[in-house]
Amino acid sequence: MTLLASVSEYLEQRIIRRKPSMALRIGVHLPAWFVDAVQQSRFQAMIRYVGEHSAFYRRRFQETGIVPSRVKTPDGLDGLFTTSEDLRTHPVEDFLCAPAQIVFETTGTTSHHNKKVFFGLSEMEWMARYGAAALVHLGVTPQDRLVTAFDHSFWVSGPLAREVTRVLGCLHVEAGKIEPAEFYDRATHYRFNVLIGEPSWLMRLSEVAATRGTWPVKFMLVGGENMTEATRKYIEGVWNAPVYLEYGQTESCGAIGVECPVKDGYHLNELNFLFEIDSPDKDGYGELVYTTLTRRVMPLVRYRAADITRWIDTPCPCGLPMRRIAHIRSRKDEMVVCGMGNISPWVFEAALEGVSGISSEWQVRVTRPRHKDCLELHLELVNGERPDAIGERVKHNLRSLFPDFWKNYEMGLYELEFHGVAPGGLRQGRKLLRLVDARQGLVDAR
Numbered sequence: 001m002t003l004l005a006s007v008s009e010y011l012e013q014r015i016i017r018r019k020p021s022m023a024l025r026i027g028v029h030l031p032a033w034f035v036d037a038v039q040q041s042r043f044q045a046m047i048r049y050v051g052e053h054s055a056f057y058r059r060r061f062q063e064t065g066i067v068p069s070r071v072k073t074p075d076g077l078d079g080l081f082t083t084s085e086d087l088r089t090h091p092v093e094d095f096l097c098a099p100a101q102i103v104f105e106t107t108g109t110t111s112h113h114n115k116k117v118f119f120g121l122s123e124m125e126w127m128a129r130y131g132a133a134a135l136v137h138l139g140v141t142p143q144d145r146l147v148t149a150f151d152h153s154f155w156v157s158g159p160l161a162r163e164v165t166r167v168l169g170c171l172h173v174e175a176g177k178i179e180p181a182e183f184y185d186r187a188t189h190y191r192f193n194v195l196i197g198e199p200s201w202l203m204r205l206s207e208v209a210a211t212r213g214t215w216p217v218k219f220m221l222v223g224g225e226n227m228t229e230a231t232r233k234y235i236e237g238v239w240n241a242p243v244y245l246e247y248g249q250t251e252s253c254g255a256i257g258v259e260c261p262v263k264d265g266y267h268l269n270e271l272n273f274l275f276e277i278d279s280p281d282k283d284g285y286g287e288l289v290y291t292t293l294t295r296r297v298m299p300l301v302r303y304r305a306a307d308i309t310r311w312i313d314t315p316c317p318c319g320l321p322m323r324r325i326a327h328i329r330s331r332k333d334e335m336v337v338c339g340m341g342n343i344s345p346w347v348f349e350a351a352l353e354g355v356s357g358i359s360s361e362w363q364v365r366v367t368r369p370r371h372k373d374c375l376e377l378h379l380e381l382v383n384g385e386r387p388d389a390i391g392e393r394v395k396h397n398l399r400s401l402f403p404d405f406w407k408n409y410e411m412g413l414y415e416l417e418f419h420g421v422a423p424g425g426l427r428q429g430r431k432l433l434r435l436v437d438a439r440q441g442l443v444d445a446r
């Protein structure tokens with residue numbers, strides 16, 4: 001272990017473990033070179049560790065002629081990545097390097113086979129220290145009253161939130177993901193001032209609160225799904241308090257990136273992960289890839305997150321040296337090639353933003369009723385609006401925002417249909433799949 005890594009280990013064990021507020025005061029003064037050096041040292045140690053303990057990586061290293069002790073940076077791994085398919089198709093024993101105490105399942109939207117990710121109790125507690133520091137950065141104190149509303153079934157978010165609040169020492173109630181109206185009735189008694197949950201749930205709660213009244217709230221934190229800026233503004237307007245976003249996956253043991261008060265991208269947990277953006281396009285957008293640096297039970301090397309984002313290169317005014325990524329633009333596996341072009345959910349997020357008469361619940365289905373593709377926009381209607389009136393507004397946005405997609409429409413390459421859905425009619429599972437390729441029996445012509 002290098003001297004720098006030893007210093008970091010000491011700081012983390014002695015300070016972050018015990019006092020997240022002090023960790024933050026030190027964290028903002030850490031120079032970027034220090035973070036880089038710690039990452040590099042931990043990355044090298046991790047590659048040697050999985051080479052010794054993981055059957056999966058040992059085999060991959062042998063197949064590709066990689067000598068772990070010679071690997072200094074991700075480039076030295078010569079195109080080796082870990083995919084969600086690897087987690088699904090290999091026995092978990094191939095990945096396990098030490099005894100596990102906890103397991104969570106992923107909530108992916110593309111397969112019925114959930115991935116299973118194993119952790120040690122101490123790893124969970126370790127991640128919670130960093131989560132607590134992020135909440136302190138957003139203003140949480142031990143005097144706050146915090147409520148989380150997560151579905152606990154096989155999912156990481158609730159148990160991790162419990163660990164985080166244990167570190168913070170504040171009042172915490174785990175409400176579970178109950179009906180927002182019921183939550184409202186019960187929450188008014190406690191007057192929680194920090195609300196944490198999923199964006200769609202918080203949106204519904206805010207609709208209830210808009211008609212029945214609010215109470216003073218310090219901030220709200222959401223994760224697990226994307227949220228448009230229009231939805232954020234609506235919720236902030238209802239509660240007169242900021243909404244912050246966080247980003248994470250089950251594979252990363254919850255949040256690996258959290259917004260700061262500046263609300264411009266996610267600061268990454270760079271002492272515990274090494275992040276890369278793979279194959280960036282001309283705008284810098286590519287797939288997020290991360291290597292776990294401190295996990296010992298089921299470490300992952302260059303794990304493909306399947307989320308498309310880019311680096312934010314400018315230093316953040318909040319002072320944290322941890323680098324930022326932009327909000328996730330789309331899931332890599334949600335891209336659909338059709339008559340409209342190569343489309344992803346963010347295209348429709350942009351086209352639907354600011355359109356009145358619809359809620360944040362929507363789904364686009366690509367069908368092939370006759371000989372050409374049809375894009376069916378299934379929209380949850382509010383305020384008694386008619387689908388055709390909303391359709392005109394969406395078409396207007398598509399025309400002005402995406403001239404290339406619109407040109408294909410004018411050329412008759414695809415059809416557009418707008419369907420109204422009753423509230424609650426779209427969401428069946430925990431996540432709402434935004435873009436569905438429902439075409440049957442297509443032949444791949446590439």
Ligand SMILES: [Zn+2]
Pocket residue numbers: 260261262267316317318319320
């Ligand atoms: Zn910041």
